[in-house]
Amino acid sequence: MPADQQRTDLLPADALQGKQLGLSVSESPDLDRLGLLDTHFRMTLGELARTVIIAGGSLFYGGHLQPGGITNFLIEELQRYGRRDRPLKVCLAWTVHRAMTQDQIAEQKDILGLFGEIHFLSPVGDRLDGPVNEATIDDPPAEERSRALTGLRTFMTANTDARIVIGGKRAGFQGSMPGIFEEVLFSLERKQPLYLAGGFGGAALDVIRKMRPEYAEWFPPAHDMPVPDDRFLTALERIEEIVSAVQWDGFENGLSEDENRLLSASYRPSEIAALVGKGMGRLLV
Template sequence: MTDENNISGISTEDLKPEFKLSQNEKSFLFDKSIAISVSNNENLNELGLDEQHLNDISIELARYIICNDGTALYGGDLRENGFTKYFEELASQYTRNDDDRHAFINYFAHPFLNKIDKKFERDFKSKRIGLKKISCPDHINFDFDKNYQPTNEVNDRYIFAECFRVLREKMTEDCNAKIIVGGKLSNYLGYIPGVLEEAIYQIKSKKPLYIVGGFGGVANEISKLILGENSSFLSNEFQYNSSFLEEFKDFVKDKYNYHDYEVINDLFTDFNLKILSINNFLTENENRRLFISKNIHEITYLIMKGLNKAFI
């Protein structure tokens, strides 16, 4: 591959675990933080994919970020086989020996802070992973002794949604660019699907946003809206399809700006392909490819190309 095409900053040869950049070889993502917003989604199987494909693309994106001296940001996932477990190995393998910065920072929302004990923190530190605990907003009185029911109790759902909101706003504030992949369309615990909320905050920040739509989920539905198409999933009819969710919508209508999907659809219609391309330094055709590609090499190439242009 020629230098002109190899904008990734990584050799085309397979990287070995001992790979480290020298002190004088700081790459274009040095001192930059790139958020990766990814979650499993319901329609992976329809696309001939499964959760491992999401793992593969997420790991590869994080590897390219870390190998180019960047910091990967991710919202905490405490499942046994969650994305955090995959990312932490990259942090220990691909950071420079002479660099004491965190290559990977994991953000955790308040409802799960009681699950992070001293052993967990020592484990993160030993692998050179940063850990950010995001407390709930001041107007929320969170009680760890209470058995919250965010799927059945409106006020409990509101408390969880507020905790996730401040985490996602903080990640958006801290990152220089954001990548969204997949994203569940239902059975979430926030105001709206998490990847959708991440995308909205990134748009409002006017920072680079890269939408990987080929793996389905929220990212794919967002790409449709940006192209002027309709999304049956990102609609009030689909999202508020039970009496509990209708009650929740009514409860938060004066508390959260994006509870109504007509507002969300208008936001993404106004944020068209041209604006996306200006913000993320890819051409409109390149963004169209990113919307549909399932090829990991093509996806990483396009995103690293955009980041390279944004930060050099």
């Protein structure tokens, strides 16, 4: 079978039944430099959702419920594919859902309908029975926000079988380190398979460069980039330490070396989704 055809194959129905995939994604600061648009980024998320949902899997995403965000985009994609068993699990950190009113939460539940459900988390990442019926907290201290985000990522890692990583901020993050770095760290500690899609640059590509520098040679570092935050550099060092300690870098994911190298550079939505689906189909079924 030609390679191009292999890359566009879909997983059979129910191949990922019962499997839960964590989605680590945020906008990349490198899109302009790569000549890409947010549309390309979202098309890739749509293709990934399609691949996982059609094959019977579930997606865990930790974000917010603001209009125009990634959560709403994923809901729209689910509505196209007809799964009505709530395959999207929206995980809300304590500081995120505590900033919402009861009416706002009820509205978002209605929007999710049969396509997804909200997991409300405690300050340390334990799942609550539901939202707290108390006055909202609009501006929590930075330490509380950071702890809540770490709790969110701990919960998602404990409840998923593998992680898909795309894009990611290098600055302006609210936790103790860039969110994608922390999520990758937790996955490495649990020896979870990682699907690192580096074609959109960002923190995902930084992780690839740290663990498999030869996979990132296609993207030379820019000379005009700002000096990284100390927390950014410390987190990359921590990733290197964890890989050495557990003897696991996440690339044991059902893909060959050539396929992982391709995933590390591709920006084509169908190609990325097909590679992720292929790896999960080989490894998780």
